[in-house]
Each structure stands twice: as C-alpha cells, then as structure tokens.
Amino acid sequence: MTAFSKRVAQLPTYPMAELPAIKRRLIEQGVDLIDVGAGDADFAPPDIAVKALTRALQDPAMSRYAFQLGLPAFRESAAAYMQRRFGVSVDPFKELHPILGSKEGIAHLATAVLDPGDVAIVPVPGYAVYHGGTVLADGEPYLVTLTPRTDFLLELDEIPRDVLKRAKLIYLNYPNNPTAAIAPRDYLERTIAACREYDVLLAYDNPYCEVTFDGYVAPSIFEIPGAMDVAVEFHSLSKSFCMTGWRLGWAVGRPDRIAALARVKNYIDTGAFLAVQSAGAEVLKQAERLAAGYVAQFKERRDAILPVLRANGFEVETPRATLYLWVPLPEGLASAAFQKRALEDVGVITLPGSAFGAGAEGFFRIALTVATPRLLEAAERLGKVLAAV
Numbered sequence: 597m598t599a600f601s602k603r604v605a606q607l608p609t610y611p612m613a614e615l616p617a618i619k620r621r622l623i624e625q626g627v628d629l630i631d632v633g634a635g636d637a638d639f640a641p642p643d644i645a646v647k648a649l650t651r652a653l654q655d656p657a658m659s660r661y662a663f664q665l666g667l668p669a670f671r672e673s674a675a676a677y678m679q680r681r682f683g684v685s686v687d688p689f690k691e692l693h694p695i696l697g698s699k700e701g702i703a704h705l706a707t708a709v710l711d712p713g714d715v716a717i718v719p720v721p722g723y724a725v726y727h728g729g730t731v732l733a734d735g736e737p738y739l740v741t742l743t744p745r746t747d748f749l750l751e752l753d754e755i756p757r758d759v760l761k762r763a764k765l766i767y768l769n770y771p772n773n774p775t776a777a778i779a780p781r782d783y784l785e786r787t788i789a790a791c792r793e794y795d796v797l798l799a800y801d802n803p804y805c806e807v808t809f810d811g812y813v814a815p816s817i818f819e820i821p822g823a824m825d826v827a828v829e830f831h832s833l834s835k836s837f838c839m840t841g842w843r844l845g846w847a848v849g850r851p852d853r854i855a856a857l858a859r860v861k862n863y864i865d866t867g868a869f870l871a872v873q874s875a876g877a878e879v880l881k882q883a884e885r886l887a888a889g890y891v892a893q894f895k896e897r898r899d900a901i902l903p904v905l906r907a908n909g910f911e912v913e914t915p916r917a918t919l920y921l922w923v924p925l926p927e928g929l930a931s932a933a934f935q936k937r938a939l940e941d942v943g944v945i946t947l948p949g950s951a952f953g954a955g956a957e958g959f960f961r962i963a964l965t966v967a968t969p970r971l972l973e974a975a976e977r978l979g980k981v982l983a984a985v
C-alpha cells in the first residue's frame with residue numbers, strides 16, 4: 597500500500613476540482629448549461645498575442661528551455677509596465693521574475709519563506725493556493741474571515757498578537773476574488789506598517805489590477821512607501837488579457853526574495869515556454885489599451901446582470917473591480933445547497949461560498965465570463981431557484 601504524506605491529507609478539497617467532470621456529464625445529458633463558475637472569461641486573447649506566439653513558434657530557439665532567466669524581453673516589458681502604470685521602478689533581472697501564472701509563484705513563495713510550523717495568515721474567502729501553498733510548505737495556515745463589517749478588508753490589528761509574532765507570511769488580494777472588494781490606500785499603508793512591525797512578509801496578489809470600473813484605478817502595493825521592504829507582488833496575464841491558459845505572470849520584490857523564489861523554482865520548473873513569454877512581452881507593451889477593451893465588456897456585462905439579479909431577489913452590491921459578483925444569500929440558506937439546486941434544477945454553475953471555506957458561508961459567486969444574454973438567462977434561472985427554496 598502506498599502511504600501518502602500528511603501534507604497531502606491536510607490539503608483542503610480544491611474548490612472546482614470536480615466541476616469539469618460534472619460539466620461534461622451534464623452536457624452529454626443535453627443540459628443547456630450556463631457556466632459562471634470559474635474566473636475564465638470567454639473572450640479571445642489579444643490578436644497581438646496570437647500573432648506574436650505564431651511568429652515565435654517559427655524560431656527554433658524559442659523551443660529551448662527557458663530556465664529561470666526566461667526571455668529578457670519579457671522581463672523588460674513587465675518592468676516597463678510597472679514603471680509606466682504604477683510609477684514603480686524595478687530591475688527586470690533582480691527584482692522581477694517570470695512565473696507560470698501567478699498561481700505557481702504564489703504557491704512556491706511559501707516554500708521559499710516558511711519553515712515547518714511557521715504561521716501564514718490566510719484570508720477566507722480567498723484564492724485556494726494561499727492555504728494549499730502554506731500546507732505544502734509545512735506551514736500553519738491561520739484563517740481569517742473577511743466579512744462585510746470591514747468591507748472584506750483583513751485587518752491585522754484584529755489578529756491576536758501572539759499569532760502575529762509567529763507569522764512569517766500574509767496573503768492579501770485586492771481587488772479581491774471572490775468578494776470584489778478594493779483596498780483604500782490608507783488600509784494598504786497601515787497594513788505595510790503592521791507587516792514591518794511584526795516582520796511579516798506580505799504576498800500581495802494583484803491579478804485583477806486592470807479589471808476596474810467607474811474610474812477606480814487599482815494600485816501596485818509598491819506605490820505605498822516602504823512596501824519593497826515587506827512585500828512581494830504577483831501579477832498575471834490571465835485575467836487582464838484573457839490569457840488564462842497561457843500560464844504567464846511575474847513576481848516583483850526585493851532581490852533576495854526574488855532570488856529565493858528562483859532557487860525553489862529551479863528544482864520544480866524550467867521556465868514558462870519562451871514563445872509564450874515573447875507574446876507576453878508584446879501584450880505588456882500595450883497592456884493598458886488591451887485591458888481597457890476587455891474591461892469595457894466586463895462592465896457592460898456587470899451593468900446588464902445587476903438589475904436582473906436584484907429584480908430576482910438577490911441583494912447584490914455593484915462591484916468596482918474584478919469579474920466577480922459576490923452575492924449574499926438569505927439567512928439560513930446554505931450556499932452548497934443553493935449551488936446544487938442551481939446546477940441540477942436549472943443548469944447554472946456558480947461557486948458557493950462554502951467552496952472557499954466555512955468562513956465564506958452565506959454568499960455565492962457569479963463570474964462575468966459568458967455573453968450578456970446568457971448572463972441574464974442565468975440570473976433569471978437563479979431567481980427561480982431562490983423563489984423555490
């Protein structure tokens with residue numbers, strides 16, 4: 597019999613692990629399924645990405661190992677974007693590192709900084725990799741529930757001092773998945789100050805920084821003075837440019853932290869496909885313009901579905917960022933039960949709060965990932981489920 601590690605047993609069930617199989621079964625049964633579960637929009641990637649990738653594929657050099665250096669042009673393009681967009685100046689070779697989507701970098705940062713038993717502060721609801729990455733690094737996750745009381749902001753001064761003293765890492769993500777919360781600058785300032793006081797490394801996960809609406813512009817954590825001393829930031833091409841499957845992002849941080857991440861990655865991956873990095877370099881040269889095109893379409897979807905959801909009994913707020921609606925359920929209605937009814941009775945895939953951990957009960961997530969008519973249809977169908985429970 598094969599024995600598995602304790603670490604594997606401790607991993608929570610991955611939120612959407614079974615969904616692809618369930619989806620396939622339902623489609624085979626002829627169900628007219630609407631999938632607003634995963635944060636994976638149906639838009640085509642930018643034309644220039646496809647063209648640059650096609651070009652790169654003709655060059656045999658692009659088929660070689662990327663190693664951790666990767667494509668210098670990608671590093672330079674990402675650094676130029678950080679400067680242009682946030683006014684943040686970083687050395688593309690020492691303070692920035694290509695990663696295989698932000699998921700991979702986030703997971704491996706924990707391996708680079710945690711010793712067994714070190715505490716990592718993990719928001720719930722939150723991206724599953726904060727918890728999983730901590731467990732895989734033999735760290736101890738300390739879960740903190742994000743609630744409407746604090747506008748879904750994780751307030752470090754509400755965490756017991758003895759936990760803060762043992763903490764080595766904290767994960768934050770604003771604009772936030774799944775709550776769509778955004779972080780005011782004064783919040784980021786006091787968080788940086790607390791991280792400095794308690795000597796906690798802030799893993800600032802920023803894949804939605806371009807997906808903002810109504811005049812809101814999301815910052816880089818490095819716009820906050822002193823952040824370079826205490827933070828590593830993760831960026832991704834997945835959401836801003838609808839390139840989820842391309843697996844490309846970058847991490848930014850102090851040279852010693854970037855070097856530690858690269859040291860771990862040396863033993864795990866050999867770099868993102870160079871041809872993809874070459875396409876990424878081209879996309880980032882025009883990042884703001886390309887993202888704006890997608891954001892306009894997400895906004896159109898958001899503005900179309902909100903009134904229909906409200907007319908169907910859902911008291912949902914208007915998000916100022918991300919491709920998510922974090923929809924409260926009536927008191928006492930379990931999110932998993934609602935999701936099951938939505939899936940089996942009306943063929944709509946949503947993500948229940950409970951998939952993000954017990955602290956996220958009472959909500960479900962809708963992703964603005966399908967065309968407006970289908971979103972409206974989903975809202976009507978979900979309304980029927982709500983009326984029936």
Ligand SMILES: Cc1ncc(COP(=O)(O)O)c(C=O)c1O
Pocket residue numbers: 635696697698699700723769772773801803831832833834840844845
């Ligand atoms: C908050 C957050 N961080 C990171 C990721 C990972 O993105 P990727 O690995 O595709 O860059 C996601 C994807 O859903 C996310 O929601």
